[in-house]
Amino acid sequence: MTNKENFLKGFFKENAVFTLLLGMCPALGVTSSAINGLGMGLATTFVLIMSNLVISLVSSQIPDKVKIPSFIVIIASFVTMVDLVMAGYVPALHEQLGVFIPLIVVNCVVLGRAEAFASKNKLVPSIIDGLSMGLGFAMALTMLGAVREFFGSGKMFGITIFSENYGMLIFVLAPGAFIALGYLIAFINKLRKA
Template identity: 70%
Template sequence: MNQMQNFTKGFLKENPVFVLLLGMCPTLGTSTSAINGLGMGLATTFVLVMSNMVVSLVKDFIPDKVRIPSYIVIIASFVTIVELTMQAYLPSLFESLGLFIPLIVVNCIVLGRAEAFASKNGVWSSILDGLGMGLGFAFALTLLGASREILGSSSVFGFDFAKGDLMLVFILAPGAFIVLGYLIAIINKLNKA
């Protein structure tokens, strides 16, 4: 697999949300609007790239038996960096993402890529893999967030295109499940074609 494929596979063919079904909790929980989805996606991308990089750098020094706890510590450190930075510079986004920022630690995508890819590959391809997967995740969250925002409050990225709310249920919890279900069905169809 060449470098370009390491990067692009995350978008459609191996999209972490639509195809691999990883990281469902933040996907459903933070995609109430396109902006929130994008913010969460980019925060996860940062953690994913940095942890992939560090894991692939230290993979030769970590004994096999303690590798999972070590990976968790590496990931948790970067999550804490994101958490504190966001609290300082983007307080409103931090407020609306709330609990899901610390929960990036237990996002299966991050640990999954560290274990499945970064621990076996070089630094450069690990960074690209993290970037591709992270942006694929961000893409999925933004798409889901935008769809819910359009259906629910008739706006995209905060810009209203019609007055008032459409179907409020799509902003609320049930809408997240329903919209994601249909999006997965559509992406499956596209991937097969």
């Protein structure tokens, strides 16, 4: 697989949210707005890139019996960095995302890419894989957040598009996440078949 094909797979062929249905906890939990989706997606992208980078470099030195715990420690280190940087520089977003930031450690997208790809490949393909899967994840969370925010409150990235009086509260609430995700998956599948 070329680097270009490897890069594009995270957006389309193996998108974690729309195709593989992985990482549903943050996808449904924090996407009440486009900003939240983008923030969580970019945080996860950073963790994916950095953990893939380190794991591709050290995986041959780690005994098989402790590979997964070692990967979790590596991932947790980068999640801690993201958590502290967000708390210091974007406290409002950090407060909105709350417990979902530390949960990146056990996000199956991150751990799955570490085990399935980074531990078995060289440095550059592992970085490209982390970037691809991370940006694809960020795109999906942002789209989901934008749809929910638009229909729920009449805004997009916090900018008022139409009055809140016309918004549908259900899209801001938890059931709206499932409804919006279902329609987005159907729409994307329709585009794939066209």
